[in-house]
Amino acid sequence: MTTGTGPGTDAATAGYLLRLGDDALIAGHRMAEVVTRAPQLEEDVALANIALDLLGQARPLLTRAGELEGEGRDEDTLAYLRDEPEFRNCLLVELPNTDFAHTIARHLLFSCYARELYAALAASTDDVLAGVAGKAVKELDYHRDHAAQWTVRLGDGTEESAARMAAALDAAWPHVDEMFTADPVISAAAASGAGVDPAGLRPAWDSAVDAVLAEAGLHRPDLPPQAGPGGRGGRHGLHTQSFGFLLAEMQHVHRSHPGAAW
Amino acid sequence: MTTGTGPGTDAATAGYLLRLGDDALIAGHRMAEVVTRAPQLEEDVALANIALDLLGQARPLLTRAGELEGEGRDEDTLAYLRDEPEFRNCLLVELPNTDFAHTIARHLLFSCYARELYAALAASTDDVLAGVAGKAVKELDYHRDHAAQWTVRLGDGTEESAARMAAALDAAWPHVDEMFTADPVISAAAASGAGVDPAGLRPAWDSAVDAVLAEAGLHRPDLPPQAGPGGRGGRHGLHTQSFGFLLAEMQHVHRSHPGAAW
Amino acid sequence: MTLTGTAPAGPRQRFDAMISGEERIEPRDWMPDDYRATLIRQIAQHAHSEIIGMQPEGNWITRAPSLKRKAVLIAKVQDEAGHGLYLYSAAETLGVDRAELLDLLHEGRQRYSSIFNYPTPTWADVGAIGWLVDGAAITNQVPLCRCSYGPYARAMVRICKEESFHQRQGFEILHVLARGTPRQRAMAQDAVDRWYWPSLMMFGPPDSESAHSGKSMAWRIKRYSNDDLRQRFVDIIAEQVRALGLTLPDPDLAWNAERGHYDFGAVDWAEFTAVLKGDGPCNRQRIEHRRAAHADGAWVREAARAHAAKQADRAAAREAAR
């Protein structure tokens, strides 16, 4: 289904890729923030690795989104020159690194989702997306294992670590539902075969997360989904309060040198 | 002594005003960061008040600097569109608000300096500067008293507060000398009568600060001045590592909307 | 034989007479326990709203896009802290103290206005809050300047004066944006779209479901019903939005010549309830920010107390040594 405005363009798939690309870009940014601040050197290496994988997913997704959009925007234009309301990532990935448990909780919940998503997207009708997905699913296997192992260590570690891990899950949990909620763009992409309906990924996610929580001796938080104003959230460009500060940091140099090459 | 390049311009005085304006702008920014996060509501009010005074000093100083520079830059152009190496504030004012003691230590050392400076600058040959200085000296009397009272409360409070206050003084102290060091621009302004040589303000500063420290039961830190690379510091545009993040936050919206009015 | 005006009436009678005579009740006057409790709850909630209300706008202080706007914004947030101080003082005249009330806020046992649980994702939100949120607050608060309890009424007089200034500044921010670049204009419209309905919710549930209104009206704490005030507010902003050159996101908004008022659409009370219950976009964050500031400042307040105690001891010792 080509819904774009010019030859070779496809607005629905472009919007879908923007959602995927923004999820990876922002998840990667948060992960990269921890590098040089990790609890041990091995984790500086591991978190840098995860950040690199996510950035490596974001770049072709954004590039492809720009191509299908057909307005001449490349990966850097999309990352550096959009305003906050134009970012389409889900809110989960932008939650701050309050402590290491928050970093792990966020990435556990996200990677369990993204892993299932990319497994399904390997069959996307968009060749570029299918290619990215095929590679990403292996990377996300590793991310998921990494987050799961730390969730277990922290949940089954000391009293303090278990309390911190539980608090971190509480902070992230209200943002889970958004990942599985299709908006019209996602539905259109799913209908065309370029994307998938995320609701179908929920059972696999539930059992993956439940297994990790059980091994960690942690409970599934009993918290309702976070309601955005008028039901709007990250997919509509309405973000949490820390996101503007993230963007200010990320975009400042690029925006300070209009038109420059790097 | 008019050293500018066009009628009514004066590059030396412009550069001098930029140093004063940047000191006030950045000191005010750091103070404003604490608003909504102060230890008690009265301090939210007081710190906001100080931030407003400093911003109120910075604005006419930057405006006047732009006029004397003669390149059409107004206060917003100077605040929002300069890059880090173009900011000329001393490093002391940019030190982060690590805790309330750091906020107080920074502002004690700065306000004791700025109060003496503006008292002298009330006689500046530049009428605009003289006017700003006349008003600022009264504001800085209040700032100095506020910082002095808190230094005494913290120094003479609990064991913890005394230790935190001492640590905060240690962090700020290596940046004291820079305030009293003239560079060629400052010397030229002092020679023309527009500015003053800051070295002459040191004895008054020493006795004011020593009196506060004595009442607080605190010692003058025994720490050498911070050496910048090749002897360069804030007056040469070489800043501490946190400054770029401050600028990113301060400038992001303005830079994101080139040419817009607000 | 009539005793009116001469013989000493019972305190309850005196109180009732003062209320019906539009006299002000002052702290030392006798008052019924539930009048006191109602006022404490209302004034505390109002004070909490002022200090929680510093956050959505305070969020933009370091990023304000011009120095002039930054100065105006800092002054506004400072005013809100000041309003908090007046109001906690007013509550303290009723026999509670600020520390106690702050603890109740931090523990989630007293409320603040739900409006502050909405986020401020763009600079235009600062304008929309000034115009709509302060506008609604003033509409609510002007009648409180004649509230029966003296300290609260006097605090409201000062507060209303400052808030109408804030509202004009908010209007001006939106006015500039609406006439700015297409991106600025879109930002302004988006903010108005997001704040319109929540600002209508600020007047509380419909009269048919309002719990505390009856008594408050009788006691002359409240003077107009929620729905009356909401209508008054809609009538004002429906006119002002034209001057802005923006629109309100309400297809049912239309002048009703017969009623002499604007008709408007149905408020989504389910959202109101959800946000009130704690499921709004920023409930956790707002309280967490307050708790963190309070906890981070504990050592400072402790130091101030310790220093004051030492000072008092030293003064006493000097006195004794004379």
Added chain:
Amino acid sequence: MTLTGTAPAGPRQRFDAMISGEERIEPRDWMPDDYRATLIRQIAQHAHSEIIGMQPEGNWITRAPSLKRKAVLIAKVQDEAGHGLYLYSAAETLGVDRAELLDLLHEGRQRYSSIFNYPTPTWADVGAIGWLVDGAAITNQVPLCRCSYGPYARAMVRICKEESFHQRQGFEILHVLARGTPRQRAMAQDAVDRWYWPSLMMFGPPDSESAHSGKSMAWRIKRYSNDDLRQRFVDIIAEQVRALGLTLPDPDLAWNAERGHYDFGAVDWAEFTAVLKGDGPCNRQRIEHRRAAHADGAWVREAARAHAAKQADRAAAREAAR
């Protein structure tokens, strides 16, 4: 009758023979105490330099001006963490452990390269560090690939390979900036101006004042003198800077046909000493950043240990229950 090669020599003789025969000393080989101590000090300092060296560049990860540069930069900082790991492992073969060495670093009792006490105020610093600091490091380190201590030499082989890649990336960053806008070009030149002299200091004090060199040379840990390596580096960058289209801030820099080398100006050893002593622009900050990361992570490392112990107990219990 000659015993060479057949009769068992004493350990000291064996060691000396291996050194002079350019054989590699391995962890289980006997070695003199001061050889061991020298290596521990040097490898630890080298490891510390890698992890402290993550900070000046790590400072730019979140602000890198393009996604491609950001990816390259994250990979580089990750490599530095990896180098730290190899080197701490190499040090551990000498009987110390990483936790111990980190404590010595955090307490200021072991050093790291002073170069990392300079700030990175602009994006161009990332380029200048890659080109000059990694360049100087490689010049220093290539001979260490033939160091007499096996684990250290092998770590250096891997490290040098990655660092020459980093140096090329740094060169490329500067190359793009030097050909970019006037502001980009100025940024590049300013960064080169600031990093040039400190990079020359990386080779250590002049030979006339170098404390540890004699023994290190004899033990084949070090193979060239500080001044020789410095000259080699200047000869390289004096050529490369032309390809960049930038200049080095040294008026005395000039080709000396007679020596077959570039002459260069006098290094300011007073600055070197000040920075080494702790008075550099970022000494406090670098150590504070490390200490904070280590302290903030204490509960995580503790949890990992506790979990591992529980796992071991559970395994033992399962074993016992069979």
